[in-house]
Amino acid sequence: xxxxxxxxxxxxxxxxxxxxxxxxxxxxxxxxxxxxxxxxxxxxxxxxxxxxxxxxxxxxxxxxxxxxxxxxxxxxxxxxxxxxxxxxxxxxxxxxxxxxxxxxxxxxxxxxxxxxxxxxxxxxxxxxxxxxxxxxxxxxxxxxxxxxxxxxxxxxxxxxxxxxxxxxxxxxxxxxxxxxxxxxxxxxxxxxxxxxxxxxxxxxxxxxxxxxxxxxxxxxxxxxxxxxxxxxxxxxxxxxxxxxxxxxxxxxxxxxxxxxxxxxxxxxxxxxxxxxxxxxxxxxxxxxxxxxxxxxxxxxxxxxxxxxxxxxxx
Amino acid sequence: xxxxxxxxxxxxxxxxxxxxxxxxxxxxxxxxxxxxxxxxxxxxxxxxxxxxxxxxxxxxxxxxxxxxxxxxxxxxxxxxxxxxxxxxxxxxxxxxxxxxxxxxxxxxxxxxxxxxxxxxxxxxxxxxxxxxxxxxxxxxxxxxxxxxxxxxxxxxxxxxxxxxxxxxxxxxxxxxxxxxxxxxxxxxxxxxxxxxxxxxxxxxxxxxxxxxxxxxxxxxxxxxxxxxxxxxxxxxxxxxxxxxxxxxxxxxxxxxxxxxxxxxxxxxxxxxxxxxxxxxxxxxxxxxxxxxxxxxxxxxxxxxxxxxxxxxxxxxxxxxxxxxxxxxxxxxxxxxxxxxxxxxxxxxxxxxx
Numbered sequence: 001x002x003x004x005x006x007x008x009x010x011x012x013x014x015x016x017x018x019x020x021x022x023x024x025x026x027x028x029x030x031x032x033x034x035x036x037x038x039x040x041x042x043x044x045x046x047x048x049x050x051x052x053x054x055x056x057x058x059x060x061x062x063x064x065x066x067x068x069x070x071x072x073x074x075x076x077x078x079x080x081x082x083x084x085x086x087x088x089x090x091x092x093x094x095x096x097x098x099x100x101x102x103x104x105x106x107x108x109x110x111x112x113x114x115x116x117x118x119x120x121x122x123x124x125x126x127x128x129x130x131x132x133x134x135x136x137x138x139x140x141x142x143x144x145x146x147x148x149x150x151x152x153x154x155x156x157x158x159x160x161x162x163x164x165x166x167x168x169x170x171x172x173x174x175x176x177x178x179x180x181x182x183x184x185x186x187x188x189x190x191x192x193x194x195x196x197x198x199x200x201x202x203x204x205x206x207x208x209x210x211x212x213x214x215x216x217x218x219x220x221x222x223x224x225x226x227x228x229x230x231x232x233x234x235x236x237x238x239x240x241x242x243x244x245x246x247x248x249x250x251x252x253x254x255x256x257x258x259x260x261x262x263x264x265x266x267x268x269x270x271x272x273x274x275x276x277x278x279x280x281x282x283x284x285x286x287x288x289x290x291x292x293x294x295x296x297x298x299x300x301x302x303x304x305x306x307x308x309x310x311x312x313x314x
Numbered sequence: 315x316x317x318x319x320x321x322x323x324x325x326x327x328x329x330x331x332x333x334x335x336x337x338x339x340x341x342x343x344x345x346x347x348x349x350x351x352x353x354x355x356x357x358x359x360x361x362x363x364x365x366x367x368x369x370x371x372x373x374x375x376x377x378x379x380x381x382x383x384x385x386x387x388x389x390x391x392x393x394x395x396x397x398x399x400x401x402x403x404x405x406x407x408x409x410x411x412x413x414x415x416x417x418x419x420x421x422x423x424x425x426x427x428x429x430x431x432x433x434x435x436x437x438x439x440x441x442x443x444x445x446x447x448x449x450x451x452x453x454x455x456x457x458x459x460x461x462x463x464x465x466x467x468x469x470x471x472x473x474x475x476x477x478x479x480x481x482x483x484x485x486x487x488x489x490x491x492x493x494x495x496x497x498x499x500x501x502x503x504x505x506x507x508x509x510x511x512x513x514x515x516x517x518x519x520x521x522x523x524x525x526x527x528x529x530x531x532x533x534x535x536x537x538x539x540x541x542x543x544x545x546x547x548x549x550x551x552x553x554x555x556x557x558x559x560x561x562x563x564x565x566x567x568x569x570x571x572x573x574x575x576x577x578x579x580x581x582x583x584x585x586x587x588x589x590x591x592x593x594x595x596x597x598x599x600x601x602x603x604x605x606x607x608x609x610x611x612x613x614x615x616x617x618x619x620x621x622x623x624x625x626x627x628x629x630x631x632x633x634x635x636x637x638x639x640x641x642x643x644x645x646x647x648x649x650x651x652x653x654x655x656x657x658x659x660x661x662x663x664x665x666x667x
Contacts, residue, residue: 045346045401094594095586101532104345105582108525112575115435115522116562119569136434137416211353211521215409218402226397258420260430263413270410277397285395 020140020254022148024246024265027207028216030155031200032242033162035217036224036235037193040173044221045103046085046194048214051201052107053084055114055210058135059121068131070147074202077135081198084110111210138209138262140250151203158199161192162235169193170231207250209262216242219269226280245269318560320442320455325556325574327461328514329526333534333552334468335506336527337545340535341483342503345528347386350404351504352511352523354385354411356433359515360418363427371460375512382508383501385411412520435571436519457517464513471506472545475499480541518571525575526552529582536585536592551581609635610643614652614663623662626655 038044054077061067061076084106091102118132134142162169168189171179176186197217204213224238249265278285339348358378366373385407392403419428446456453459472479482489482496489496511523518526534547559574566573587594616632617624624632630640644661647653653661 039399039402042399042401044405048405091586094597095536095592097532097535097586098340098343098345100343101340101345101528104349104524104528105532105579107349108522109529109575109579109582112522112525112572113579114572116566116568116572116576119435119572120566123567137430212409212413214405215413218405219409222398222402222406256421258423260416260420263416263420266409266413267417270406270413273406277392277395283397285397288395 015145016141017251017254019143019145019148020250020261021247023143023151024140024207024250024261025243026148026151026155027200027203028220028242028244028246028265029239030158030203030242031213031216032220032224032238032240033159033235034193034196034200035219035221035242036231036238037162037169037173038197038217039221039225040231041193044218045100045214046088047197047201047217049088049103049107049110050081050085050197051205051210051213052114053110054078054081054201054205055111055135056080056117057083058132058205059114059117062121062132063117070144070206071150073132073135074205077205078198078202080110081201085194085198114210134209135205136209136211137260138205138207138212138265140207140261141254143206147206154199154203158196161196165189165192166232173231207246207261208265209260212262212266215266215269216245219266219273220245223269223273223276226276226283241269241272245272315455317442318564320457321438321570322557322560324438324441324455324457324461324517325560325570326553327458327465328517329530329552329554329556329574330549331461331465331468331510331552332514332523332526333530333548333550334465334472334545335503335510336552337531337534337548338472338479338483338503339507339527340531345532346401346404347389347504348507348511348527349524350385350389350408351382351508352520352527353408354415355379355382355508355511355515356415356520357381357411357418359512360415360428364418364422369427371456371513375460375464375509378512378515379505379508381411382511383504386501386504415520432516433520435522435569436515436517438517438570441517460513461517464510468506468510471502475502479503518574522571522575525578526555529575529578530555533578533582533585536582536589539591551578555581606642606646609639610646613640613643614647617647617653617661618663623656623660626659626661629661 035044035047038047054074057076057078057080058073059076060080061073065072067073088102088106091097091105092099097105121132131139131142168179168184171182171184172186172189179186179189200217201213204216208216220238220241221234223241224234228234228237245265245268248268249263250261252268253259253261253264276284279287281287336348339345355378358381359374361381362374362377363369366377368374388407389400389403392398392406393400398406416430416433419430419433423429441457442455444456446453446459478489478494478499481492482494482499486496489499507527511520511527514523514526530548530552531544533551534544538544538547555574555577559577560570562577563570563573585593588596590596612633613629626644629644630637633640635643644653644655648655652663654664655661
């Protein structure tokens with residue numbers, strides 16, 4: 001049997017693989033859609049701080065409840081991710097520490113605190129802890145049907161909000177001043193987008209993990225930007241690229257032993273980006289290079305012609 | 315030397331080295347470049363080990379440091395195409411290189427000989443076990459030699475090029491005009507950051523180096539406006555986080571590197587709230603003070619404009635202020651001898667003459 005046929009057979013019959021594929025499709029779709037706005041609003045790295053800041057929340061939730069259920073742990077993660085975002089805002093507003101410094105600070109301190117708690121939990125020898133570290137690099141094989149259902153609901157909410165508020169989000173993304181002048185609330189919509197980003201990160205932690213989550217917010221959107229000039233097109237394409245990288249990465253990682261999912265999804269997404277940056281028909285690096293070269297050639301040819309006809313070249 | 319002492323000195327050397335080069339990252343608004351370098355250096359470490367089969371400090375620092383510089387160049391190149399903005403360019407490059415590194419570690423664990431935990435928080439607890447031997451003689455803890463050398467190199471770099479670094483940090487255009495090369499300095503600084511990150515990897519891992527690079531400098535920035543003091547403070551905060559972090563880690567039985575980052579975060583929080591000049595508490599009380607000063611001046615001007623004086627009871631209604639606010643403003647103005655209150659309850663301003 002060819003590997004491909006084997007794979008399709010596995011998808012039909014192997015429940016784990018089916019969960020993995022569904023879960024990563026949902027993740028890729030959501031983060032692709034929301035990442036579009038984050039990238040266009042130049043806030044892509046806030047997702048990075050948010051994801052790193054989720055780690056201590058996951059650990060604290062575990063220490064309080066001792067639960068193994070992903071929803072509860074992710075809820076803890078979402079809460080501390082929000083706290084991290086608030087700290088980020090407070091530090092940039094109330095001190096002259098610059099935004100990029102504050103981002104790095106929140107990201108590394110929250111993550112460090114999370115590591116401190118995680119190692120403490122591990123040393124305490126609590127048997128239920130096995131697997132808390134799945135949130136660091138993601139482990140697709142641990143996704144249960146229940147998790148897929150939760151992911152689906154969260155994703156439906158996030159994407160539903162984007163569809164409902166599409167016009168508003170579009171105006172706010174490209175011209176916040178105009179949006180404010182026609183009575184929209186750019187600050188409120190900013191908060192809505194940040195909240196949606198939290199949802200995307202929650203979906204992603206189990207599959208991609210806290211460290212590499214940011215890549216799924218940025219890479220599909222950057223790749224999509226290369227192929228289209230309409231926002232709707234970019235959102236859809238970015239969702240598709242996200243799904244494709246999610247499926248490719250998680251399938252590879254579940255077929256090969258001991259391969260964490262996050263890095264594989266990120267590598268898949270990065271390959272799509274490299275192709276898009278180089279080869280996109282209008283904006284691609286190669287296309288630009290070719291246009292520039294043909295222009296130079298035409299210019300030289302015209303120079304030669306004018307010389308030949310003895311026209312003065314001043 | 316006991317193991318705890320060795321661990322604390324190792325951590326202090328990491329903190330001081332990172333604090334010094336990180337200070338310039340923060341000042342030059344390159345904090346996220348430090349983040350990117352520290353992640354991608356992992357790929358360099360893995361590649362050097364897979365290709366040359368050695369973890370010796372020198373080839374490791376040069377080889378892995380080169381990947382750090384490659385990250386900087388790659389981000390710059392992607393930005394120059396004009397297709398991607400800076401933040402997204404950084405966010406594209408470092409996850410990719412980091413993911414490749416983690417992929418190689420989990421795929422070829424025996425050839426690479428690093429485990430994923432070490433990537434996350436280093437192996438500072440094992441530092442006392444690795445000793446430097448030369449011609450069969452034991453020269454002490456290897457980490458002291460590597461980190462100590464790196465610290466001296468960083469000190470020399472900043473000491474020798476202090477004027478150039480300072481000038482190009484605060485006024486790159488002027489620095490270029492007087493014949494310095496800001497680009498060269500930029501890449502020299504990035505080389506120092508990359509090399510420091512590689513050397514610190516064994517102690518604190520790839521991710522927590524970022525905390526050591528950024529947080530001491532961000533904290534010191536809130537405490538002083540004097541450049542040499544700032545640099546010294548940044549190093550001192552980095553180094554002391556290792557000592558406090560060690561005891562914190564021991565108290566709750568967790569990772570030393572994680573505890574160091576936590577301590578640094580607490581230091582920043584303290585400075586953010588309580589710094590005498592820049593702290594939130596000082597800021598709020600200064601604003602309150604200014605508001606009160608303004609109200610008092612307004613009151614004095616109002617009363618001075620009325621030769622017959624103003625009955626004190628109606629003042630808060632005139633201004634629409636709360637009674638307590640009005641009373642405080644009156645008390646301050648009277649304390650300063652600028653308003654007088656007679657027995658009939660009328661406020662007057664004495665002649666300036």
